[in-house]
Amino acid sequence: MCYEMCSNAEEFINNEEIIRSINFATENKSNEKLISNVIEKAKNLKGLNHKEALLLLVCNIKEKNAEIFSLAKKIKETIYGNRVVLFAPLYISNYCTNGCVYCPYCINNKTTVRKKLTQKEIENEVRALINMGHKRIALEAGEDYENCSLNYIFQAIDTIYNTTGTNANNKIRRINVNIAATTIENYKKLKEKNIGTYILFQETYNKELYEKFHPTGPKSNYSYHTTAMDRALKAGIDDVGCGVLFGLCDYKYDFTALLMHKEHLEAIFKIGPHTISIPRIKAANEIDLTKFENAVDDKTFLKIIACFRIAVPYTGIIISTRENEIIRKEGLNIGVSQISGGSLTSIGGYSKNRDEYIKSSAQFETSDKRTLEEIIYWLLKLKYIPSFCTACYRQQRVGTKFMDFSRNGEIKNFCTPNAILSLKEYLQDFATKPTKELGQKLIEEEIKNIKNELVKDETIKYIKNIENNKRDIFF
Numbered sequence: 392m393c394y395e396m397c398s399n400a401e402e403f404i405n406n407e408e409i410i411r412s413i414n415f416a417t418e419n420k421s422n423e424k425l426i427s428n429v430i431e432k433a434k435n436l437k438g439l440n441h442k443e444a445l446l447l448l449v450c451n452i453k454e455k456n457a458e459i460f461s462l463a464k465k466i467k468e469t470i471y472g473n474r475v476v477l478f479a480p481l482y483i484s485n486y487c488t489n490g491c492v493y494c495p496y497c498i499n500n501k502t503t504v505r506k507k508l509t510q511k512e513i514e515n516e517v518r519a520l521i522n523m524g525h526k527r528i529a530l531e532a533g534e535d536y537e538n539c540s541l542n543y544i545f546q547a548i549d550t551i552y553n554t555t556g557t558n559a560n561n562k563i564r565r566i567n568v569n570i571a572a573t574t575i576e577n578y579k580k581l582k583e584k585n586i587g588t589y590i591l592f593q594e595t596y597n598k599e600l601y602e603k604f605h606p607t608g609p610k611s612n613y614s615y616h617t618t619a620m621d622r623a624l625k626a627g628i629d630d631v632g633c634g635v636l637f638g639l640c641d642y643k644y645d646f647t648a649l650l651m652h653k654e655h656l657e658a659i660f661k662i663g664p665h666t667i668s669i670p671r672i673k674a675a676n677e678i679d680l681t682k683f684e685n686a687v688d689d690k691t692f693l694k695i696i697a698c699f700r701i702a703v704p705y706t707g708i709i710i711s712t713r714e715n716e717i718i719r720k721e722g723l724n725i726g727v728s729q730i731s732g733g734s735l736t737s738i739g740g741y742s743k744n745r746d747e748y749i750k751s752s753a754q755f756e757t758s759d760k761r762t763l764e765e766i767i768y769w770l771l772k773l774k775y776i777p778s779f780c781t782a783c784y785r786q787q788r789v790g791t792k793f794m795d796f797s798r799n800g801e802i803k804n805f806c807t808p809n810a811i812l813s814l815k816e817y818l819q820d821f822a823t824k825p826t827k828e829l830g831q832k833l834i835e836e837e838i839k840n841i842k843n844e845l846v847k848d849e850t851i852k853y854i855k856n857i858e859n860n861k862r863d864i865f866f
């Protein structure tokens with residue numbers, strides 16, 4: 392393991408250690424005693440190392456697998472309660488100079504309609520998202536320094552934060568940013584723009600496959616891409632979000648490597664990823680799924696979610712609308728804490744005719760096409776609290792402070808009341824009558840469950856304030 396600022400990814404993504412871990416796990420996948428010991432260890436909510444977590448992932452004992460899923464569910468409930476954070480992606484440009492073979496943005500893809508939103512178009516898109524009820528955005532763009540410069544991205548961030556909805560009280564309160572790996576200097580500038588999490592998917596940690604799937608363009612540099620989070624954290628960005636694109640490589644390899652990446656960041660920066668995203672490869676324009684032999688089936692995918700939840704109890708797990716309603720429901724049950732809703736992956740379309748845009752410039756096909764309102768109603772029916780909360784980030788509960796706060800359990804005193812308050816705002820401003828009724832009922836039940844009397848009284852007072860048109864109230 393490398394305990395200094397790394398410039399060489401292979402110092403912490405050690406291929407031999409990954410292979411050793413896979414061999415060890417495969418040899419012990421039926422070793423009941425060993426697996427039981429790891430499950431026991433995980434019950435203390437301190438997480439697992441990559442080798443232990445992989446053993447659970449490959450375990451093939453039916454009863455033990457049932458225990459693994461039930462432990463993941465318990466950990467999820469203990470740490471996150473029934474809150475589900477919601478966000479929407481905003482794709483602003485699909486110009487790209489990379490040759491990623493799985494992505495329709497690929498420079499060689501001639502039929503993808505290229506588009507970059509003007510600042511006015513961004514404003515319109517953001518207003519449409521705000522008027523749906525969104526408060527959090529994941530800003531997405533391809534990598535093309537001529538057609539989509541960093542200055543353009545910075546302007547877009549300003550535009551997003553400055554846009555208001557029909558009701559001027561409604562704004563986007565947190566922008567997570569998913570743009571290409573860059574320099575420390577640029578990450579510093581990004582930090583100054585007051586972003587939430589900097590997100591970058593590794594796609595695959597397997598160097599050989601990485602180079603096969605990223606043959607050309609700036610992204611083809613494995614080491615530069617893999618050390619991006621080191622640079623982002625070194626630049627002072629508080630929260631980083633990791634992820635792999637499942638389907639490119641053997642899932643066991645990328646599962647293990649992602650945890651090694653987390654161990655590396657923790658060793659050096661005392662902070663692991665704020666979130667882990669687990670996208671699966673999807674069909675897209677000129678992208679033929681049958682060419683990807685490592686595609687992950689639903690059963691394995693759910694096991695991956697459960698084992699991540701057990702391995703990194705305090706890290707948010709994100710799944711997008713790449714997944715359908717059934718997988719999202721199961722995922723939420725065993726570990727997922729954030730989902731996107733009402734999403735479009737096309738450039739523009741939130742403020743225009745959705746179908747027209749989806750056909751022309753979408754990054755991948757979404758499987759969950761429900762509106763945000765439909766998703767909120769569905770979550771309420773399942774007894775989840777849909778949350779648009781952005782309080783931690785705005786109260787500077789970020790980085791190591793956030794981790795300390797969540798590990799000692801203090802965060803729970805705030806998270807549920809904040810989720811309730813953000814839901815109340817949604818119900819007041821955007822919900823249809825049936826959603827409003829269902830949501831109000833859930834809020835009343837949830838307030839009863841708040842143990843701290845002081846926090847309970849304040850929450851009731853804040854709810855009244857929201858009813859009296861005050862907004863953006865949080866602990």
Ligand code: SAM
Pocket residue numbers: 493494495531532533534569570571591592594635636670671672673674675678713754755
């Ligand atoms: N600038 C970054 C880039 O170009 O990779 C981030 C933006 S990209 C729009 C976001 C993510 O979409 C990529 O990191 C990749 O994992 C994912 N993606 C690309 N092609 C995909 C596909 N066919 N199916 C599912 N996800 C895909």
